Amino acid sequence: MSTKNKILDAAESLFANKGFNGTSLREITGQADVNLAAVNYHFGSKKELIKAVMSRYMNELSPRLEGALRQVCEIESPSLIDVFSAFIDPLLSLNKFKDNGTSNFLQLLGRGYTDSQGFLRWFLTTQYPGVIDNFVLAVQKSYPELSAEEMFWRLHFTMGTVVFTMSSSDALIAIAKSDFDRELQISDVIRNVIPYVAAGVGAPMPLKR
Amino acid sequence: MSTKNKILDAAESLFANKGFNGTSLREITGQADVNLAAVNYHFGSKKELIKAVMSRYMNELSPRLEGALRQVCEIESPSLIDVFSAFIDPLLSLNKFKDNGTSNFLQLLGRGYTDSQGFLRWFLTTQYPGVIDNFVLAVQKSYPELSAEEMFWRLHFTMGTVVFTMSSSDALIAIAKSDFDRELQISDVIRNVIPYVAAGVGAPMPLKR
DNA sequence: CGTTAGTTTAAACGCTTGTTTAAACTACTT
DNA sequence: AAGTAGTTTAAACAAGCGTTTAAACTAACG
Numbered sequence: 001m002s003t004k005n006k007i008l009d010a011a012e013s014l015f016a017n018k019g020f021n022g023t024s025l026r027e028i029t030g031q032a033d034v035n036l037a038a039v040n041y042h043f044g045s046k047k048e049l050i051k052a053v054m055s056r057y058m059n060e061l062s063p064r065l066e067g068a069l070r071q072v073c074e075i076e077s078p079s080l081i082d083v084f085s086a087f088i089d090p091l092l093s094l095n096k097f098k099d100n101g102t103s104n105f106l107q108l109l110g111r112g113y114t115d116s117q118g119f120l121r122w123f124l125t126t127q128y129p130g131v132i133d134n135f136v137l138a139v140q141k142s143y144p145e146l147s148a149e150e151m152f153w154r155l156h157f158t159m160g161t162v163v164f165t166m167s168s169s170d171a172l173i174a175i176a177k178s179d180f181d182r183e184l185q186i187s188d189v190i191r192n193v194i195p196y197v198a199a200g201v202g203a204p205m206p207l208k209r
Numbered sequence: 210m211s212t213k214n215k216i217l218d219a220a221e222s223l224f225a226n227k228g229f230n231g232t233s234l235r236e237i238t239g240q241a242d243v244n245l246a247a248v249n250y251h252f253g254s255k256k257e258l259i260k261a262v263m264s265r266y267m268n269e270l271s272p273r274l275e276g277a278l279r280q281v282c283e284i285e286s287p288s289l290i291d292v293f294s295a296f297i298d299p300l301l302s303l304n305k306f307k308d309n310g311t312s313n314f315l316q317l318l319g320r321g322y323t324d325s326q327g328f329l330r331w332f333l334t335t336q337y338p339g340v341i342d343n344f345v346l347a348v349q350k351s352y353p354e355l356s357a358e359e360m361f362w363r364l365h366f367t368m369g370t371v372v373f374t375m376s377s378s379d380a381l382i383a384i385a386k387s388d389f390d391r392e393l394q395i396s397d398v399i400r401n402v403i404p405y406v407a408a409g410v411g412a413p414m415p416l417k418r
Numbered sequence: 419c420g421t422t423a424g425t426t427t428a429a430a431c432g433c434t435t436g437t438t439t440a441a442a443c444t445a446c447t448t
Numbered sequence: 449a450a451g452t453a454g455t456t457t458a459a460a461c462a463a464g465c466g467t468t469t470a471a472a473c474t475a476a477c478g
Contacts (some may be wrong), residue, residue: 003425019324021230025466035427040467042425114228114323114376149389156381157405160373161366167323171330172365180358196366196409203408212455234436244457249437251455 016107064090069134080198103186110167215241225316273299278343289407315375
């Protein structure tokens with residue numbers, strides 16, 4: 001395994017578990033069994049390393065996700081459950097791509113929205129706009145009465161639900177184990193959240209005041 | 210204004226905007242116009258300062274919130290909209306208690322769940338269990354078919370929606386202004402999120418697989 | 419074999435972090 | 449007026465941070 005990949009792997013799991021700010025380059029290179037200076041040699045800086053970790057996943061995920069969402073748009077009259085279920089397979093495919101891939105990626109996404117004052121949010125929305133566009137199209141097709149303004153709000157609420165849930169999914173899984181004696185996986189968390197966000201986005205249009 | 214309160218005020222706004230890890234004691238004491246050592250003298254450590262910032266809000270909020278939720282339980286058959294609407298007044302009352310209080314508090318709550326590996330979650334759930342208990346009771350009364358396990362998940366999803374939305378409420382309000390020419394307040398955001406979370410929590414129980 | 423480009427290494431850099439120290443200052447009591 | 453408890457202050461502390469340097473190593477090519 002190349003030094004570059006050893007760094008990426010170690011950085012990924014540490015970033016996911018402790019956040020970007022909370023993880024030092026010395027922890028990363030220590031876990032990767034690699035010299036400290038290797039990060040700056042191969043990636044230039046810590047910030048570029050963060051981007052590289054995210055890009056590795058996004059390049060794998062975004063074509064699959066766009067494809068799945070386009071497929072939903074071809075259904076006669078898709079439900080919102082259909083729309084959100086389109087995320088399942090692409091997300092779970094990250095587990096074949098890498099051990100704990102799905103979980104790590106979703107946690108990283110959550111970190112990216114709260115750590116680092118949103119520079120990662122900017123990076124993702126500008127580098128991978130196709131995902132969002134196809135998602136909006138799919139929601140419009142399954143709930144045409146939803147106004148653009150209401151859509152805007154509900155998609156942000158949904159983003160919040162998913163990102164927040166996934167960034168603390170480890171803790172949630174642990175609680176589910178101790179309180180309900182359930183051995184859950186990240187895939188169970190994904191399946192659990194779908195009815196919730198589908199119902200939220202599908203809520204009736206509120207009456208104008 | 211006492212040194213202690215100057216520190217609390219500065220820490221609160223910096224923590225809300227940059228996170229706990231992302232804010233140094235020197236930034237705090239600088240903004241508070243107070244000597245660096247004053248933090249350790251008055252609070253003992255940075256960790257204790259974080260707790261103190263949160264406690265100041267929780268002590269103000271939790272009795273009002275518990276009262277409002279208990280009132281909901283006395284309604285004949287409360288809707289989930291009733292339950293979540295019970296949060297509006299207590300949360301907005303934080304704005305009278307302190308400038309930007311509502312917004313700061315909700316952002317801090319979000320930080321507490323992602324920064325610092327969840328020690329703040331532990332702190333809040335153990336120190337202020339009454340809020341959660343009354344909230345669960347109210348939801349149970351308005352949706353008795355919801356199992357305890359499903360309730361656990363949906364309440365966490367709701368927490369995510371609210372916390373994430375509020376922590377980025379400034380950005381959302383700005384976008385609503387530029388895209389839809391709407392002049393919104395934090396109270397409008399709160400009212401906007403209520404139908405979403407009410408529908409999410411009220412989603413039909415999924416079929417067992 | 420010698421050269422060269424690419425990579426790894428140990429050490430140090432300058433800077434920031436949270437915390438501690440001991441002296442200075444303040445205000446109230448005896 | 450002297451003493452004392454509480455508070456504020458400047459300075460230093462040890463530790464950790466991201467980054468840089470220059471020397472050592474590796475492997476392939478002419």
